[in-house]
Amino acid sequence: MAESPASPAVRLRSRAATEASIVEAGERILLRDAFPGLNVQTLAAEAGCDRKLVYRYFDGADGVVARIAARAHAELVRALDAVPASAADTLRAFARESLSAWLGALRASPLTLRLMAWALVESSPLLNRIESERSAVLQAWMRERRPRLRVPPEGDPVAVNAVLLAAVQHLALTGSVRPGVGGVALDEAGWARIEGALDALLAVFPD
Structure with missing residues (x-):
């Protein structure tokens, strides 16, 4: 039958x-x-x-990668949403909160770090789109959290933030594959030093 x-x-x-x-x-x-x-x-x-x-x-495989990326982006959103609401009243404080939150979100998402490493050595429409979508996750979170702060006419805080953001992302990537960078061990004590260094570097932002 x-x-x-x-x-x-x-x-x-x-x-x-x-x-x-x-x-x-x-x-x-x-x-x-x-x-x-x-x-x-x-x-x-x-x-x-x-x-x-x-x-x-x-x-094909690209469709699977796109689905993986969507799941990785959801991990980032959950990690960022868990960060307490901003109490920053200066650009320096907000930049500090944002960089620390992004570093923590990246370190908590191994899938994101693998996709970032992939995009560093290979370029394709799919990987470029994934990079843009990841950037949009951070930008949307910052727009939602950012207090109404005046951007000073002097200097270029946007460019400074971009440089620090790139550094934070590189540190997260390095920490996923190596024990340290530039003489700093990326262990618990080393990450505390990194956080302290961010404070020092952000001194260029106005109070």
Whole structure:
């Protein structure tokens, strides 16, 4: 006797479960083997499914990477949203809060750090879009939190903040793969020194 075809609801659940399995497989590969090891063949093998399903559900490995990036961005949003509301009354204080919050969010998201490292050595429309989306996460959070502070006419605090932001992101990346940088061990005591250095560097901002 032939088996009856699965109902639409059962097929939908089966597809959702397979998609989740493939995305989770991609995350494991990315964290364990880094980006060179992530392709349709390794995704299918890790997820225990046919390669055709990676193409059918995601249109290839890029679709899986895009889904992973969306999950990584959600991690960043959760980490940033957990930061207490800003009590800053100067640009210096707000910049300090923002840089510290972003550093903490990055360090708490290994997937984000893997994607950032990937974008440093390879350029593609997908990776460029992921970088833009990550930047938008921080910008949206800062717009929501930023108090109404006057930007001084002298100096260029926006450019200074960009330099410090780049430094913070590099430190988070380095801390995920190396024990230290520039003579500073990236352990608990070292991160405290980094935070202190941010305070010193932000002295260029007006009170």
